[in-house]
Amino acid sequence: MKVSVSRGSLAGVKSQLTMVPITEGEKLSFQTKEMSAKEGKMHVLYSGYKGSKLLLLVGLGKKKELTKEKVRKAFASAVKKAKSLNVEEFLVVSNIAGMNEKESSAAITEGILLGNYAFDKYKTKKKEEKEVKGFAIVAGGDVSREVKEAEIVCGNANLIRDMVNENADVMTTTKIASIARDIARKNHLRLRILEKHEMERLGMNLLLGVSRGSIYPPRMIILEYRGNKKSKDKIALVGKGITFDSGGINIKPSGWIETMRQDMAGAATVIGAIKTVAELKLPVNLVAVAPVCENMISRHAQKPGDIVKGYSGKTVEIENTDAEGRLILGDALAYTEKVIKPSAIITVATLTGAVLAIFGEYVAPMMGTSKHYMKKLYDSGERTHERVWELPLYEEFMEEVKGETSDIRNLGYNKRYAGTIMGGAFLKNFVDKTPFVHVDIAGTAWWEKPRGHVPKGGTGFGVRLLTDFFKHLHK
Ligand code: BES
Ligand code: ZN
Ligand code: ZN
Numbered sequence: 133m134k135v136s137v138s139r140g141s142l143a144g145v146k147s148q149l150t151m152v153p154i155t156e157g158e159k160l161s162f163q164t165k166e167m168s169a170k171e172g173k174m175h176v177l178y179s180g181y182k183g184s185k186l187l188l189l190v191g192l193g194k195k196k197e198l199t200k201e202k203v204r205k206a207f208a209s210a211v212k213k214a215k216s217l218n219v220e221e222f223l224v225v226s227n228i229a230g231m232n233e234k235e236s237s238a239a240i241t242e243g244i245l246l247g248n249y250a251f252d253k254y255k256t257k258k259k260e261e262k263e264v265k266g267f268a269i270v271a272g273g274d275v276s277r278e279v280k281e282a283e284i285v286c287g288n289a290n291l292i293r294d295m296v297n298e299n300a301d302v303m304t305t306t307k308i309a310s311i312a313r314d315i316a317r318k319n320h321l322r323l324r325i326l327e328k329h330e331m332e333r334l335g336m337n338l339l340l341g342v343s344r345g346s347i348y349p350p351r352m353i354i355l356e357y358r359g360n361k362k363s364k365d366k367i368a369l370v371g372k373g374i375t376f377d378s379g380g381i382n383i384k385p386s387g388w389i390e391t392m393r394q395d396m397a398g399a400a401t402v403i404g405a406i407k408t409v410a411e412l413k414l415p416v417n418l419v420a421v422a423p424v425c426e427n428m429i430s431r432h433a434q435k436p437g438d439i440v441k442g443y444s445g446k447t448v449e450i451e452n453t454d455a456e457g458r459l460i461l462g463d464a465l466a467y468t469e470k471v472i473k474p475s476a477i478i479t480v481a482t483l484t485g486a487v488l489a490i491f492g493e494y495v496a497p498m499m500g501t502s503k504h505y506m507k508k509l510y511d512s513g514e515r516t517h518e519r520v521w522e523l524p525l526y527e528e529f530m531e532e533v534k535g536e537t538s539d540i541r542n543l544g545y546n547k548r549y550a551g552t553i554m555g556g557a558f559l560k561n562f563v564d565k566t567p568f569v570h571v572d573i574a575g576t577a578w579w580e581k582p583r584g585h586v587p588k589g590g591t592g593f594g595v596r597l598l599t600d601f602f603k604h605l606h607k
Pocket of ligand 1: 377379395452454455456457482483484485486543544547551574575
């Protein structure tokens with residue numbers, strides 16, 4: 133979709149439709165009492181004005197209760213409305229009572245671009261509605277930077293949605309590697325991809341064990357962006373990339389298995405985040421590490437009860453082959469700390485279904501050893517509405533993942549108790565001294581129903597959160 137900015141007034145600018153945000157209390161000269169400005173209300177009017185035939189009034193509710201998220205939501209509905217009217221290009225008035233114009237322009241652009249997303253490549257019937265080709269934001273001042281930035285971030289969030297929604301036999305390990313290669317080439321990122329024989333040489337047996345049942349080869353993708361040569365800081369993002377999680381020999385039941393192509397969302401998110409940070413040329417140093425493989429049931433698959441020694445040298449009892457994310461991340465984390473030597477590590481993973489029992493689809497729990505970075509992530513969550521919330525990693529939890537015949541085990545003392553924290557406690561064993569935060573996106577990466585600017589299926593959660601985090605890293 134083409135996004136542009138038009139400075140000044142509407143006079144002389146032509147379009148099929150103009151969107152006008154309205155808030156309760158502030159009435160436009162032509163607005164009658166029937167045209168409610170309540171949140172969620174919209175009104176289509178014939179303007180008679182030759183520049184723009186139609187006006188779409190977009191209700192935002194009370195000025196005092198207005199948030200950026202409400203603006204995003206309202207404009208996600210507005211673009212759907214425009215589409216249902218067969219409008220291909222439109223204008224948007226950026227002026228919202230009580231909000232600064234740069235902020236409102238960014239939120240409007242985000243709402244439209246995220247809200248217009250649909251994963252429809254497998255629909256064979258041509259749609260009757262036309263695609264929206266573009267829109268222009270009309271603003272008094274210069275908002276081009278904010279709009280351009282929103283366009284980059286949302287374009288990448290939509291790309292991650294596509295990766296997560298795609299069939300598991302299309303979005304394979306090698307496909308993800310080739311996407312990373314393209315991104316590296318276009319953005320001058322350093323790229324390293326470890327293949328199976330190198331993993332064997334390095335002793336990454338936790339990752340190799342999970343991958344054993346699959347016909348697709350494992351990969352460890354490492355992308356590096358250096359945007360700040362003066363700083364010694366370097367943050368590593370480590371993302372879980374299971375292209376399909378069948379559960380392995382502990383196979384998943386119906387009702388849980390159908391959406392398990394989403395299990396590479398962490399890998400997609402860290403790749404999407406580094407792409408965005410590079411395109412925005414942010415002054416930070418960042419490495420994205422994505423261990424990718426498939427957890428498939430097969431006669432070659434790894435067996436429950438096996439004890440495996442990974443890259444760190446620690447041994448792990450595989451009590452359940454479905455707790456595989458922590459295994460591949462264990463190897464990735466130990467390798468990241470030892471070889472990449474970052475100043476902090478953040479993991480992003482669809483790690484535990486238990487997240488859904490805590491926060492539903494709305495909030496991603498985080499836990500770790502760095503209060504500093506958790507605070508920063510929390511603040512970014514509030515700004516982007518991709519919210520995170522800290523859970524404790526007390527010593528008692530660390531005790532529960534200690535092994536009997538092995539050093540550690542991949543389940544806690546009871547499968548149903550504190551499942552999300554057990555995942556984090558397990559991961560902490562593979563980070564020795566580097567400040568560490570783990571974000572579990574099992575509830576937020578995939579939605580069972582659409583809401584506002586977030587579609588059903590892959591949500592793209594994390595791209596906006598992490599981009600905002602890097603924007604504010606040194607502030
Ligand atoms: N990929 C799943 C977690 C998941 C569940 C993500 C639902 C998204 C939605 C993970 O590998 C898994 O299977 N975890 C197990 C852990 C258990 C065996 C300790 C789980 O959550 O049941
Ligand atoms: Zn699993
Ligand atoms: Zn999994």
